[in-house]
Amino acid sequence: MKRIHVAVGVIFNDLNQILLAKRPDNLHQGGKWEFPGGKVENDETTSEALIRELKEEVNLNVISTMPLMTISHDYPDKQVLLDIHSVKDFSGEAEGLEGQPITWAYIEALKDYDFPEANTPIIEKLLSL
Known part of the structure; x- marks a missing residue:
């Protein structure tokens, strides 16, 4: 399974x-909230x-x-590298x-949103800032 760089x-x-x-709803982890972004193409930097x-x-x-953190996460059907x-x-x-x-949300309110599992470390880091 190929890891998707996001x-x-x-x-x-x-x-x-x-x-x-x-x-x-029709995408992987559809219906959940996320931090915006997308796939990194071969000829691009993350930025x-x-x-x-x-x-x-x-x-x-x-x-x-500005780089914040990197997360490698394996779902049963997909592997992602979140940059x-x-x-x-x-x-x-x-x-x-x-x-x-x-929507714009305050950091303290992030725990009230349903995010994909791979996003948990991002929310934990933001709550600790």
Whole structure:
């Protein structure tokens, strides 16, 4: 099974809230909330992939990203390598360009959302900041 390299953005707004997007029901882990991002293509750095994906998915113009952590997680049907970056330097208003619901949530409220299992270490890290 091939491990899928995913660029993940933990996007902070001026109120120190984090942007969440809901995965479409027809996708792996569908119906759960996630930190926006997407697959890293062969010719891209994680930061380049994240900048591209955040423009395509949530209409944000990202100026820079900072590495936060990396998680390797095995689901029964899929293996993922999550390359997580924090994003504080961006412009634009977030909107779900693929029809997905999005919301800004305070860090303390993250535990109230249903996330894919692979996201648990990200939430634990954010709650400890």
